[in-house]
Amino acid sequence: MNDLTTYQSVRDHMRGGDIFFFDGSDASDVVHIIGDFTSNAIRLLTRGPTHSAMVYDAETLIESTILHGKNGPQLNPVEGRVAEYAGRVWWCPLAERTRGMLDFDAMWTLARKKLDHDHYNVGELLAYVGRKVPVLGWLPQLYRPDSDSEVCSELLAELLAAGGVPGLQPAQTPPQRLAEMRLYAGCTQLAGPPAAIRNFNTV
Numbered sequence: 001m002n003d004l005t006t007y008q009s010v011r012d013h014m015r016g017g018d019i020f021f022f023d024g025s026d027a028s029d030v031v032h033i034i035g036d037f038t039s040n041a042i043r044l045l046t047r048g049p050t051h052s053a054m055v056y057d058a059e060t061l062i063e064s065t066i067l068h069g070k071n072g073p074q075l076n077p078v079e080g081r082v083a084e085y086a087g088r089v090w091w092c093p094l095a096e097r098t099r100g101m102l103d104f105d106a107m108w109t110l111a112r113k114k115l116d117h118d119h120y121n122v123g124e125l126l127a128y129v130g131r132k133v134p135v136l137g138w139l140p141q142l143y144r145p146d147s148d149s150e151v152c153s154e155l156l157a158e159l160l161a162a163g164g165v166p167g168l169q170p171a172q173t174p175p176q177r178l179a180e181m182r183l184y185a186g187c188t189q190l191a192g193p194p195a196a197i198r199n200f201n202t203v
Contacts, residue, residue, distance in 0.1 A: 002089075002191040007082045010091065010188055014055050014078070017094050017102060017163075019156065021179055021187075021197060022051035024087015048176025048198055049090075052153045053081070062111055064120050064155040072119040073111070073155055088192030092200075095185040102163035110162045118150060153178045177203075 053063035053076075061081055064073045082089050094102075150158065150170065156178060157170035165183070180203040187200055 002083050002085065004079065004083055006188065007079065007091075007190045010190075011058075011078070013093065014058060014091065015093065015099075016055050016057055016104060017099065017107070018055040019092045019094070019178065019184070020053045020055070020061060020078075020081070021049040021090045021092060021175060022053070022085055022087060023049045023089075023192065023195070024051075024085060048174070049179060050087075050175065052156055052175040052178055054156050054159060056108075056111065062115070062155075062159075064114075064118070064150050064152050066120045072117070073114040073150070075115065082190050085191060088195055089190045090187050090197060091190055092179070092184045092187045094183055098165075098183045101165070102160070104163060107159045107163040111159055114150075114155065114158075118155075120151065 051063070051065065053061040055078065056062040056075060059078060060075045061078050062073060062075055066072075067074070067076065153173050153175045154170045157168045157173040160183075161168040161170060176198070179197045180199045180201070182201055182203060184201045187197060189195070
């Protein structure tokens, strides 16, 4: 159980659309063996966070994962995720200029369509890894999106694109790339050993 002191000090400032980044893996995940392997591979090859989620409302995150037997886009309590996550957790609020460009109605309409419908694409997670491996990275199979499935940051990129953020290619947006995008007002670490996200909010 993580210390929630920092989380409790900022929870009232969290707003829909803010992004959470995680560095670690979920031991409760029904595919935690695959999760551990791919999390470690993503960390090694992209040198960045291994998972991401979006604040849906004051108490809830929307994320695409396999957790507690549930597969795909799902809503999970913010406090529970911060308390139980085995690794680092960061909260990154969107900048006001980002909020000003977003159509949140369009984002949440798409989110509701995906909840309890789409599934978590383990193949896409492996594709993220494959695209970073010399020789494998050119394979066209590694760049084919699936409209009914997505991994964590792919879902968030789809929501942001629906909201009006230009130039996004969801199937090619791992958590590190999402963290590097100049979208945020700042970043607060909520759990885990102190560390910064590489190149955060610089692109």
